[in-house]
Amino acid sequence: DVSGAEILLRCGENKLVGGQEDQIIQIAAELAAEAAR
Structure with missing residues (x-):
């Protein structure tokens, strides 16, 4: 899972x-995709 905060930071x-x-x-x-690696 990717947090909303991570998305906003990027x-x-x-x-x-x-x-x-x-x-x-x-x-x-x-x-x-990066988290799945």
């Missing part, structure tokens, strides 16, 4: 702004 690192929900989903998928 969004901040990538300097995302509102309206970029597709990138948030991509980040969540990447974090989940």
